[in-house]
Amino acid sequence: MVAVVLPNWRVFLHVLGSIVLVGSVGAVVVLAIATKRRPGHSALLSRLAFRTLLFAVIPAWFLMRVPAQLVVDREYPHDSPTWVGIGFSVSEGVGVVILASAVVAYLSAKRGGVGRLATTLALLAPIQLAALAVAWWAMTTRPS
């Protein structure tokens, strides 16, 4: 029983982390675009974008990535297949972009959500979402 449940917990946590990651990045996309489109509320929206990155996106990235590593270590201890490599490459690239976005969002929030930093965040956030879509394509279709 334990042998069946434990590996599935890792998969479940990985899936849950991926879902929260996609949803919270989606929220950042909406907030970043709204910051540009609603100048009257740009201070509030840019602050929310930063907090979402800090309290939802970054923890969700770890929830997605750590169980993924545990699953791969167990299932493919010596040589992992191509689709795992695609997933890891994309997720690590997204991790770097998330960190950069968090710095940009912090600086943008400090400036009240106006200017080039707000535009940069509105460009970076959809890139993360598109990259995550590539990852879930690789995870479901498992190209060799």
Next chain:
Amino acid sequence: MSKYDWLLFLHVTGAFCVLGGAVMAGVFNIAALRRERPSEIALLFRLTRVAVVAIGLGMGLTLVFGLWLVHYRGYGWSQTWIVLALVFWTLSNALGGIGGGREKRLRQLAERLASEGDAPSPELSGQLRDVRWLALNWTSGLLIVTIVALMVWKPGT
């Protein structure tokens, strides 16, 4: 890509839309709970409409491609995880629909108050923090997470 790969990819895409949308709505709702000015609350509820579109699209995709997958893979329609997933999908949709209707009325109230001076309102705050409404939304989200668990463990196969 095989036909199975396409079906699975579209089914999973639907799941990401539903759950991603639910997380997005959660982020905006939590943010709205922490605000007092009606104009800010109305703005956050307007943003929630993006999440509602994602959830609606995802609900459709998960059901259509999920049923197609069950047929294609030859799973039995009476298997526990499939029956439970369909029951929870229906319940979650119903609860989400009720919660969504209430959210629309709250947004309209916030928009009216914003146009009438934008002063904090005890009526709006009270409705926003109504425990029944919050319980409805969280239960709906929990049911969807339970469906994910059913998809991972597949009890009764």
